[in-house]
Amino acid sequence: METKIVTVQDAALGENILVEAGEILRKGGLVAFPTETVYGLGGDALNPESSKKIYAAKGRPSDNPLIVHICCMEDLQKIAVEIPKEAYALAEAFWPGPMTMVLKKSPLVPYETTGGLDTVAVRMPNHPVALALIEKSGGFIAAPSANTSGRPSPTSAKYVEEDLYGRIEMIIDGGFVGIGLESTIVDVTVTPPQILRPGYVTERMLQQVCGQVAWDEAIVHVESGKAPRAPGMKYRHYAPKGELVVVRGENKRVVDYINQCTDAAESAGERTGVIATRENASLYHAKVVHVAGAAGDEEEIARNLYDILRRFDEEGVTRIYSEEFSSDGLGQAIMNRLLKAAGQRIVDLSEKSS
Ligand code: AMP
Ligand code: MG
Numbered sequence: 001m002e003t004k005i006v007t008v009q010d011a012a013l014g015e016n017i018l019v020e021a022g023e024i025l026r027k028g029g030l031v032a033f034p035t036e037t038v039y040g041l042g043g044d045a046l047n048p049e050s051s052k053k054i055y056a057a058k059g060r061p062s063d064n065p066l067i068v069h070i071c072c073m074e075d076l077q078k079i080a081v082e083i084p085k086e087a088y089a090l091a092e093a094f095w096p097g098p099m100t101m102v103l104k105k106s107p108l109v110p111y112e113t114t115g116g117l118d119t120v121a122v123r124m125p126n127h128p129v130a131l132a133l134i135e136k137s138g139g140f141i142a143a144p145s146a147n148t149s150g151r152p153s154p155t156s157a158k159y160v161e162e163d164l165y166g167r168i169e170m171i172i173d174g175g176f177v178g179i180g181l182e183s184t185i186v187d188v189t190v191t192p193p194q195i196l197r198p199g200y201v202t203e204r205m206l207q208q209v210c211g212q213v214a215w216d217e218a219i220v221h222v223e224s225g226k227a228p229r230a231p232g233m234k235y236r237h238y239a240p241k242g243e244l245v246v247v248r249g250e251n252k253r254v255v256d257y258i259n260q261c262t263d264a265a266e267s268a269g270e271r272t273g274v275i276a277t278r279e280n281a282s283l284y285h286a287k288v289v290h291v292a293g294a295a296g297d298e299e300e301i302a303r304n305l306y307d308i309l310r311r312f313d314e315e316g317v318t319r320i321y322s323e324e325f326s327s328d329g330l331g332q333a334i335m336n337r338l339l340k341a342a343g344q345r346i347v348d349l350s351e352k353s354s
Contacts (some may be wrong), residue, residue, distance in 0.1 A: 001088065001166055001167065001168070001169070002067075002166075003161075003164070003165050003166055003168055003169065003170065003171060003284060004166070004170045004171070005157070005161065005170075005171045005173060006021075006170065006171070006172055006173065007172075007173045007174075008129050008172050008174055009174060009175060011097055011128040011129050011131070011132040013241070014129065014132075015132075017172070018129070018132050018133050018136050018172075019136055019169055020170075021033070021133055021136070021137070021172060022133060022135075022136025022138070022252035024139040024169045024170055025042060025043065025044050025050075025133075025138070025141065026044065026051070026135035026137060026138055026347075027046060028043070028047055028049050028050050028053070029043075029050075029053075029168075029169040029170075030042065030043050030050070030053055030057060030167075030168040030169055030170075030285055030320070031043075031133070031148040031168065031170040031172065031337060032157075032160045032164060032168060032170070032171045033125050033129060033130055033133050033143075033172045033173065034098070034127055034129055034130065034172065034173075034174030034175070035125040035130045035143075035177065036050060036098060036124075036125060036126045036127045036130075036155070036178045037098045037125070037177065037179045037180070037182050037183050037200070038145045038146075038153035038154060038177055038179075038180065038181070038182055038306070039145065039147075039153070039154040039155070039156075039157065039159070039177065040069065040074070040125075040130070040141070040143030040144065040146055040169065041057065041143055041144055041145070041146035041160075041164065041318075042069070042133070042137070042141040042142070042143040043056055043065070043141070043142050043143070044140065044141070045068040045069075045079075045087075045108065045109065045113050045140040045141055045142035046108055046109065046113075046140050047110075047230075048110040048111075048112035048113070049112075050109065050142065051066060051112040051113045051142055052112055054066060054142060054143075054144065056167075057164060057167040057168055058144060058146075058147070058149045058164075058239070059149045059150075060144065060149040061149070062115060062126070063115045063116065063231050063233065064115055064144075064161070064197050064231045064232045064235065065112070065113065065114045065115035065116075065117055065120075065121060065180075065231060065232075066113050066121075066124050066142040066143065066144050067100050067122070067123050067143060067183070068101065068109065068113065068120055068121065068123075068140055068141070068142050068145065069120040069122075069123055069130065069134055069140070069141045069142075069143050070122060070123075070124050070134060070140060071124065071131045071132075071134040071135045071139065071242040072124075072135075072139075073091065073095075073124075075139050075140065076091070076112075076122060077106075078106065078108055078139075078140075079105065079106050079108055079109050079120055079122065079140060080103035080104060080105060080106060080120060080122060081104050081105070081106050082103075082104045082189075083103055083124060083188075084189075085102060085208075086188050086193055086210050087101055087132060087188045089209050089210065090186065090188065090193075090206070090209055090210065091124070091168065091250065093205075093209045094201050094205075094209075095123075095124040095126075096124040096125055096126035096127075096131065097124070097125075097126045097200075097201065097202055098123075098125075098126070098179055098182075098183040098184060098185065098199055098200040099123065099183055099184050099186065099199070099201040099305050099335060100121050100123040100185045100327050101121070101122055101123070101185075101186055101187075102119050102120070102121050102122075102185065102186070102187040102188065102189060102190050102196065102230075103119060103120060103121075103122060103188060103189060104118060104119055104120075104189060105117075105118055105119055105120035106120075106124065108223075108309040109202040113142050115223070118129070119187075119189060120340075121185060122130040123183055124128065124188055127174070129174045130170060130251050133172070133222075139303060140345075143354065144162070144232075145162060145182060146160045146171075147159070147160075147163050147164075148163040148164070149235070149263055150235065150236060150239060151163060151238070151239070151310075152183060152238045152240070152305075152306040152309040152310050152341070153178045153181075153238070153306055154176070154310075155176060155180050155303070155306050155307050155345045156176050156177070156304070156307070157171055157172070157174070157175075158191055162293060162310075163294065169226070173240075175241075176303075177303075178303070179200050179302060179303065180302045180304065180305060180306060180307070181199055181200060181302045181305070181306075181333050181334070181337060182197065182199055183197075183199045183200070183201070183295045184197065184198060184199030184201040185197040185199070185201060185208070185230050185335070185353060186206060186213070187215070187216075187229065189232045191214040192210065192211070192213055193206070193213050193214070194213070194214045194215065194216055194229070194260055195213060195214070195215050195216065195219070196216045196219070196228065196229050196230035196233065197219070197230050197232075197233060197333075197336070198219070198332040198333040199333045200302070200330060200333065200334075202329045202330055202332065203215075203247045203332065204329065208215070215278075216228055216229045216230070216233075218233070219233060219293035219336065221258070222344055223344075230294045236290075236343060237337075237340045237341065238306065238337050238340050238341040239309075239310060239340075239341050239343070240309040240310070240312045240317075240320060240341065241311075241312075241313045241318075242312055242317045242318045242319055242320045243295070243318070243319055243320065243321070243342055243345075244309075244320040244321075244322060244342040244343075244345070245261075245321050245322070245342060245346070245347055246321075246323075246324050246325060246338060246339060246345065246346045246347070247321055247322070247324065247340050247346075247347045247349065248346055248347065248349060248350055249324075249348065249349030249350040250323040251280070253349045254323055254349060255280055255283045255284065255294055255326075257347070257349055258274055258284060258286070258323075259283075259284060259285045259286075261279075261321060262268050262274065262284070262285055262286040262287075262319070262321065263285055263321075265272075265319045266285075266286075266287065270286055270318045270319045271288070271316055271318050271319070272286040272287050272315035272317065272318075272319050272320070272321075273286055273287065273288040273289070273290065273291070273312050273319070273321075273334065274288070274289045274320070274321050274322070274323075275290055275292050275305075275308055275320065275322035275323065275338075276289055276291055276322075276323055277291070277292065277293065277294065277295040277313045277325075278291045278293065278295070279294065279295050280323065282290070286321070288306040288311075288315050288317050290311060290312070291302075291304070292304050292305060292308060292323075292325070295326075296326060297323075298325070298326065298329060298330035298331050298334060299330065301325055301331075301334055302330055302333065302334055304340060305330060305337060305338065309341055322338060322342070324346070325338070
């Protein structure tokens with residue numbers, strides 16, 4: 001299949017292209033598009049054949065449900081039933097935006113879209129191109145991240161092209177995304193609402209709207225081996241091709257330890273890389289050092305993380321070490337993704353020193 005690649009920076013100027021993309025979706029085809037979190041791979045959420053095509057194009061396991069994207073509040077009642085009042089409060093506070101709610105599904109949503117579940121995950125993205133496309137496609141776009149299953153989610157159209165060229169009808173290039181990590185997923189079918197995946201909308205922000213919020217135990221205690229309630233969270237994800245290890249501890253010890261490891265690995269013929277804070281970057285010996293952001297600047301680190309993981313692949317890096325970043329606020333999502341990418345491998349120097 002020939003994939004058409006188009007650039008739309010502005011929804012109004014790109015109107016004709018978005019009409020064409022909407023037509024592709026209405027006919028059951030697939031279109032990748034920018035959102036404020038990461039690029040999405042879109043298909044008509046109400047068409048079971050479209051959802052099957054999404055799974056096939058990504059190589060995604062079919063028990064891993066898709067998020068349905070809407071562009072107006074009235075459409076929520078068409079795909080969800082028994083919507084609790086917390087859901088309206090959360091939508092009011094965070095939509096359009098990087099927050100996904102799990103609700104009971106209506107009969108309109110096929111099981112192919114929900115991975116066989118009776119619930120549906122819904123989000124209204126905060127991106128003018130995405131909102132216009134949803135509207136032109138009929139109102140309901142099922143869209144997981146537009147990467148091959150297991151790889152880091154794409155933060156720019158060139159990464160979508162790398163993974164999906166020839167497998168989908170169209171890629172809409174809207175430039176670099178703003179946030180860089182996937183949405184926060186909140187299950188509002190339970191009381192109190194439960195965080196199934198941390199994201200840009202933090203626990204504290206949710207608490208300000210709902211009062212109490214809980215966490216899916218399986219996310220907090222990964223070592224418990226419990227199955228996460230968001231099926232996608234059980235898969236290895238975001239992983240670069242090289243082996244990644246996160247190092248925790250006091251700053252100087254971390255830098256020294258990483259330098260010892262990369263020196264030894266280089267001597268053994270490996271190509272090494274480091275994910276560093278800007279403050280520490282010049283201290284490392286590794287062949288490739290990527291700056292995630294200034295220490296404590298979670299927004300910058302979130303925006304750069306997946307891009308860095310992909311760049312290590314392009315640069316042929318076989319062994320990667322990362323500093324641990326703050327795990328407060330947005331840091332919860334950053335560390336969740338980083339540790340997943342590392343297959344939970346963490347070297348804890350702080351324990352050894354105590
Ligand atoms: P992605 O769109 O690639 O970020 O993946 C969507 C995430 O949402 C995956 O982790 C899914 O398992 C999760 N998800 C989607 N629908 C549901 C649902 N009905 N219940 C729980 N998790 C869901
Ligand atoms: Mg994904």
